[in-house]
Amino acid sequence: IKIIFSCIFVAFLAIRWTSNFDAESLRGAKVLVTGSSKGIGEQMAYHYARFGAKIVITARSKDTLQKVVEKCLSLGAQEAFYIAADMSNESDLDRVVDFALKKLGGLDYLVLNHIGSTRVAMWDGDVEHAKWLMKINFFSYIQMAWKALPSLEKNKGSLVIVSSLAGKMPSPLTAPYVSTKSALNGFFGSLRHELAMKKSNVSISVCTLGLIDTETAMSKVKGKVNMPAYPATEAALNIIITGATRQPELFYPWFTYIWTLTKDWIPSFTDYVVQRSYNYNP
Ligand code: NDP
Structure with missing residues (x-):
């Protein structure tokens, strides 16, 4: 019953935010x-370009x-620069945001999407790698977000x-990566509260993605996982719509939302399914 209600809820949200989306709102957006x-990220660039x-x-x-x-x-695209x-280099972070502010004359959307390369393998105790990954996948996000915030505030903009x-749901073979994504969810969830309490103009959208092709x-998970992958171009469009409609969260594909619920409702079943989704033969 819980699963059926969740599906109805997700369908309702999906219909609500796609029908609210006005493609024209992105024409000329910075x-x-x-x-x-x-x-x-490349697919997002192409969608934003098509929206002008x-x-x-x-x-x-x-x-x-x-x-x-x-x-x-x-x-x-009305304008496009690179x-x-x-992102592992601290001085590059402000440089990138300054470049965008200067070239575009401000920012309406900051979409943080980059990740450093990591192995899909059992945790081997390489703490230095975990620290390096945290720098790229987490610390660079919070530094760039902070730098862009005044302009986003001025333009009633969005952080995506x-x-x-x-x-949301730890998976095996990617412990450092999982840590960086959990940190992002925690940090930006907290920042969203603070911005709301300050009556800020800035919205924060956190996008939860399943496996994307x-x-x-695909090269990292080859032979290691048994789960379907979903199209990058569709994931990219969903992320853009979520930002443009100022929704706090995206779950793509939609059933990723159900997984985040089953992990609390039926944890042993969820653990069973997760562990059997990976090919590992000691
Ligand atoms: P890709 O590996 O295809 O792209 C990563 C991008 O980040 C590239 O443009 C890469 O370019 C850039 N990048 C890598 N290292 C650095 C660095 N040190 N400094 C600056 N840029 C860097 O990733 P995906 O498109 O698969 O993933 C995009 C996002 O989606 C990530 O946040 C990922 O966690 C998330 N996601 C992806 C899933 C998937 O299955 N694909 C599933 C769930 C979430 P370059 O190498 O030229 O620097």
Whole structure:
């Protein structure tokens, strides 16, 4: 019964926010998307471009960024710029936000999406890797968000955080990654309360994604997991709509929401299913 009610609730939310979405609201919107040289970030750049937004994209590989910018302009972006930066480098973080503020004349959306590379493997005690990953996947997010906040406040803007089901429901073989996503959920959940208490203009959307068919994800999980992957372009569009309609959360695909509930309602069953979704033969 709980599961049926949850499905109805999710369907209701999905219908409500997609029907509220006004594509015109993104025409001319000033958007910074991180991790946008490939995968979901690249697809977000193309959607924003089709909606006629002004965008800045960033990642480390300059050549790829250049190609993505060219495609964005051909798809209809009012303006498109790129800046190469490494999110493990503290000085790059402010540099990227300053670049976007200057090129676009402010920000309406900051979409934090980048992640550092990590192995899909049993935890091997490599604390240095966990610290490095935390720097890229978590600390860079909170620094960039803080830097962009005054402009977002002025423009009644939105912070969009790309998180993962792994941040709500720990999965095996990715302990450092799971930690960074849990930290994001905690931090931005707390910040959302504070902004609401301050009657801020800024909305925060935290996006919980299941497995998405990006090249990186598919190559990392190959032969290791038994679960379906969902299209990056659709995930990207859902993230954009969630930000544009100022919804606090996205669950994509929709049933990821059910998983976050079953972990509390029927934990032993959820543990059983999670552990059997991975191929591991000691
Ligand atoms: P990809 O690996 O496809 O893309 C990652 C992006 O981040 C690339 O543009 C990459 O470009 C950039 N990047 C990597 N390292 C750095 C760095 N040190 N500094 C700056 N940029 C960097 O990732 P996905 O598209 O698969 O994932 C995007 C988001 O979606 C992530 O937040 C991820 O956690 C989330 N997600 C993805 C899922 C999936 O199954 N794909 C599932 C759940 C959540 P470059 O290498 O050129 O720097």
